[in-house]
Amino acid sequence: DTEVTQTPKHLVMGMTNKKSLKCEQHMGHRAMYWYKQKAKKPPELMFVYSYEKLSINESVPSRFSPECPNSSLLNLHLHALQPEDSALYLCASKSRQGPHREAFFGQGTRLTVV
C-alpha cells in the first residue's frame, strides 16, 4: 500500500476564511511534505516534517501553518489567503530508513481563493 490520502479534493475559500487541508498515510513513513504546484510548473516545496518535527520551512508566508499531530497525519492550516495562493496543494510521505527514498504523493487539494 503506497497510498497518501488528502482531503478535501477541492476547496474554495474567501480571503477572510480559515480552512485546513488534511493528509494521512499509513505506510509508517516518518518524513512528510507539503508541496504547492501552480499550472505548468513543477511542485514547489513548502514544508518538511521529519519524525513529527518541522525540519524545513521554505520561507512560506505565515498565512500557511503546518501541523503534524502524529506520525500518520499532516495538516495545513490556511488563514487570510490571497487569490495568488490558488494552486494544487500536494502532500507526500517518504520512509527515512532503508535504501528506497521514493516519496509518494497524494492526489492533491485543488484550492481556489476568491
Added chain:
Amino acid sequence: DQQVKQNSPSLSVQEGRISILNCDYTNSMFDYFLWYKKYPAEGPTFLISISSIKDKNEDGRFTVFLNKSAKHLSLHIVPSQPGDSAVYFCAASAQGGSEKLVFGKGTKLTVNP
C-alpha cells in the same frame, strides 16, 4: 538557480516506438534520482528511481540511465503506449537531512496512436 533541468518542454512519439526523456542536474551532492508521471489535477505518481551507485535501473517498459560524469539521466519507455501520455518530472535528492526532492520543470509526453 535551477538544479534539475528538463530542457524539452514537450515530446511527441508514435505508439510502439521508444520515448526518451532527458534530465540534467548541477548539484553534485545529489545521489538519488526519481521519475514521476503526472496527469492534470492529480498528484505525481512515482515511476522509477536510481541510486548514484548504479548506472541503469529497469522496471518493465521503463528504464532509467544515469551518467554521473555528465550529470545526466534519461528515462526510456519502450514500447510507448497512448496511456503514457502525461507530464514526466525528473527529481533528485541528496542524502542527509530531510532529503527534500528537487524537481525539474517537466516534459509533456504525447504518444500518438
